[in-house]
Amino acid sequence: MHIENIKLINYRNYDKLQIKLNKKLNIFIGNNAQGKTNLLESIYICAFGKSYRAAKEKELIKIDKDKAYIGINVRWDFIDKFIEIKFEKKRPKRIRINKIEIDRMSDLFGNLNVVLFSPEDLKLVKEGPSNRREFLDTEISQIKPKYRYNINRYSKILKQRNNLLKSVQINNNKLKTIEVWDMQLADVGSEIIKERIEFIEKISKISKNIHKNITDGIEELELKYMPSFNIDCELSKKEIKETFIKVLNKNLSKDIEKGTTEFGPHRDDIKININGLDVKTFGSQGQQRTAALSMKLAEVELVKSEIGEYPVLLLDDVLSELDLKRRKFLLSAFKDIQTIITSTEDIDVLNISKEDKKVFYVSKGNIVNV
Ligand SMILES: Nc1ncnc2c1ncn2[C@@H]1O[C@H](COP(=O)(O)OP(=O)(O)OP(=O)(O)O)[C@@H](O)[C@H]1O
Numbered sequence: 001m002h003i004e005n006i007k008l009i010n011y012r013n014y015d016k017l018q019i020k021l022n023k024k025l026n027i028f029i030g031n032n033a034q035g036k037t038n039l040l041e042s043i044y045i046c047a048f049g050k051s052y053r054a055a056k057e058k059e060l061i062k063i064d065k066d067k068a069y070i071g072i073n074v075r076w077d078f079i080d081k082f083i084e085i086k087f088e089k090k091r092p093k094r095i096r097i098n099k100i101e102i103d104r105m106s107d108l109f110g111n112l113n114v115v116l117f118s119p120e121d122l123k124l125v126k127e128g129p130s131n132r133r134e135f136l137d138t139e140i141s142q143i144k145p146k147y148r149y150n151i152n153r154y155s156k157i158l159k160q161r162n163n164l165l166k167s168v169q170i171n172n173n174k175l176k177t178i179e180v181w182d183m184q185l186a187d188v189g190s191e192i193i194k195e196r197i198e199f200i201e202k203i204s205k206i207s208k209n210i211h212k213n214i215t216d217g218i219e220e221l222e223l224k225y226m227p228s229f230n231i232d233c234e235l236s237k238k239e240i241k242e243t244f245i246k247v248l249n250k251n252l253s254k255d256i257e258k259g260t261t262e263f264g265p266h267r268d269d270i271k272i273n274i275n276g277l278d279v280k281t282f283g284s285q286g287q288q289r290t291a292a293l294s295m296k297l298a299e300v301e302l303v304k305s306e307i308g309e310y311p312v313l314l315l316d317d318v319l320s321e322l323d324l325k326r327r328k329f330l331l332s333a334f335k336d337i338q339t340i341i342t343s344t345e346d347i348d349v350l351n352i353s354k355e356d357k358k359v360f361y362v363s364k365g366n367i368v369n370v
Pocket residue numbers: 011012013014030031032033034035036037038039058059060061062063317342344
């Protein structure tokens with residue numbers, strides 16, 4: 001798939017913008033704070049319905065304006081998708097696909113697939129497990145839209161269970177209803193766990209190969225699922241559910257004492273090793289960045305194998321952080337898929353033919369194609 005056009009109105013630092021992209025390589029060059037990342041963010045929002053960096057949605061609306069609009073035309077092999085998102089200060093955002101309004105966010109997933117790699121992705125390797133869960137949830141959702149629906153349901157059930165645990169501390173009678181919540185939590189939770197097991201199994205094989213290529217065969221990357229309670233990855237969904245219920249029962253008095261649920265997919269993690277060592281603790285900054293890059297690039301291949309088309313690759317200011325060899329690998333390995341790169345300096349793409357690239361300059365919310 002590829003993006004044909006992007007239209008922005010009163011979005012971030014853009015008044016009005018309309019651009020046509022190249023099917024393959026698109027480079028956006030500009031000084032700091034000109035609007036390069038804002039543009040990539042608008043594409044990401046059309047894929048996932050939310051920003052990866054705005055704390056509040058109203059930040060997306062241009063200061064002093066009341067509404068913002070993002071419109072993106074996506075061309076698949078056999079179908080066109082026109083995704084439009086309208087933000088208003090005083091009402092929830094509205095999303096339309098081919099002019100029809102959708103009311104469930106999970107209906108947006110799968111209309112535009114993107115893989116974003118940005119400097120922030122270092123967190124995936126370096127920081128706490130919530131970053132890795134976010135990676136799992138975002139990436140699985142775009143392959144399986146129902147997964148997002150399950151994640152939302154799980155969060156709601158977990159919240160209810162935790163509220164109940166707190167109220168049991170005051171009134172013991174409430175304990176009777178906990179079983180109902182446990183059944184629901186285990187039901188949705190086991191589905192999430194099963195999806196995560198399958199996803200990590202696939203992505204670890206692909207990322208291992210990519211990482212080997214990037215590092216000339218010197219480094220072996222290994223990803224391992226770390227569930228919050230002991231489960232055999234071969235178990236069926238039903239068996240995972242039964243194990244989960246047992247764990248919840250066993251830990252109930254501790255959960256009541258703490259007023260929170262200690263075990264479940266909301267506490268999962270991924271172990272990331274290079275040559276047998278935990279990259280979070282022992283990896284250099286470069287190794288950590290490359291591990292994150294390999295994981296993201298593996299998602300590109302996985303989307304292709306699961307849905308039959310390559311996603312759009314978004315690279316936000318990451319080339320300058322990679323050494324020359326890794327930079328070359330990145331530009332050559334994905335030359336056939338639509339790639340959108342931002343950079344503060346010119347990038348050497350002389351070897352790429354004129355038809356396969358477009359270079360844009362970004363300045364104060366204006367973009368010119370040269
Ligand atoms: N809601 C908004 N209204 C107006 N301007 C905004 C809004 N949100 C962000 N901006 C402006 O957008 C600019 C930042 O744009 P962006 O993050 O895209 O920068 P960039 O070109 O990627 O720069 P860098 O190279 O530093 O990452 C800042 O000048 C910021 O003030």
